[in-house]
Amino acid sequence: MTGELSPIDKAKFVAAKRAADYVEDGMRVGLGTGSTAAWLVRCLGERVREDGLRFKGVPTSTRTAELARDVGIEVISLDEARWLDITIDGADEFDGDLNLIKGGGGALLQEKIVATASDRMVVIADIGKEVETLGAFPLPVEVIPFGWQTTQALIEETLISMDVMGRHSSLRMNGEAPFVTDEGNHILDLHLHRIGNARQLALVINQMPGVVENGLFIDICDTVVVGYGDGRVEIRDINEGTVETDRLDFVEDDNLFRDLAD
Numbered sequence: 553m554t555g556e557l558s559p560i561d562k563a564k565f566v567a568a569k570r571a572a573d574y575v576e577d578g579m580r581v582g583l584g585t586g587s588t589a590a591w592l593v594r595c596l597g598e599r600v601r602e603d604g605l606r607f608k609g610v611p612t613s614t615r616t617a618e619l620a621r622d623v624g625i626e627v628i629s630l631d632e633a634r635w636l637d638i639t640i641d642g643a644d645e646f647d648g649d650l651n652l653i654k655g656g657g658g659a660l661l662q663e664k665i666v667a668t669a670s671d672r673m674v675v676i677a678d679i680g681k682e683v684e685t686l687g688a689f690p691l692p693v694e695v696i697p698f699g700w701q702t703t704q705a706l707i708e709e710t711l712i713s714m715d716v717m718g719r720h721s722s723l724r725m726n727g728e729a730p731f732v733t734d735e736g737n738h739i740l741d742l743h744l745h746r747i748g749n750a751r752q753l754a755l756v757i758n759q760m761p762g763v764v765e766n767g768l769f770i771d772i773c774d775t776v777v778v779g780y781g782d783g784r785v786e787i788r789d790i791n792e793g794t795v796e797t798d799r800l801d802f803v804e805d806d807n808l809f810r811d812l813a814d
């Protein structure tokens with residue numbers, strides 16, 4: 553089973569497995585979306601089934617909600633939880649200040665709402681997600697379908713005065729049709745290559761009518777658990793200014809690795 557996983561998948565797995573240790577009995581936990589977050593949900597499901605861990609999970613997408621229920625996690629809505637102890641989620645990029653680009657999986661809106669409503673946000677990522685400057689990964693921006701092309705033109709025009717290296721954008725597709733988010737919106741991917749001032753860009757984009765939210769997570773993430781393909785993990789905490797290292801034995805576990813769909 554182990555042989556079938558690529559080094560990147562192993563890195564995602566060990567980051568997720570290590571971060572699952574943050575969840576304690578009685579917590580309300582935001583559950584991210586994406587392949588790394590899917591490992592987390594599976595690891596937490598295993599702790600529920602095998603160790604009797606009791607917590608409530610708030611998923612950030614219908615995909616995550618389905619998986620969480622499948623593995624035995626009690627799922628509640630954000631409004632039922634009101635406030636969360638912790639959110640654990642993946643990222644497309646993170647920099648040295650733990651600012652992020654998210655939304656590669658199209659769930660940035662719920663992800664940002666849930667992370668912002670949490671005492672602590674922990675990002676789980678393979679080392680390939682670390683960048684010096686954000687922007688190589690196209691920045692996802694969720695826009696309402698009404699007049700999306702006008703919104704796109706407005707965004708591209710505004711980018712002229714921003715500290716970025718590109719300003720082309722594309723509508724995310726799902727086959728032949730535009731991708732539709734859980735909230736019924738579309739996603740524009742901004743090919744910026746380099747974002748010089750992510751904080752300013754995030755504020756400016758969100759001021760445009762038609763924009764619902766952008767994938768820049770500024771000052772939201774507290775901790776990143778970085779996974780490596782050889783089982784090493786590094787835990788970087790921006791508030792404490794600490795870096796801790798650990799190593800996880802990559803134990804083959806039929807239950808955990810069976811039927812991994814995401």
Ligand code: 5RP
Nearest residue numbers: 586587588642655656657659
């Ligand atoms: C979904 C996200 C994901 O966290 C991000 O795309 C990373 O995904 P993966 O863990 O599959 O690499 O933001 O909207």
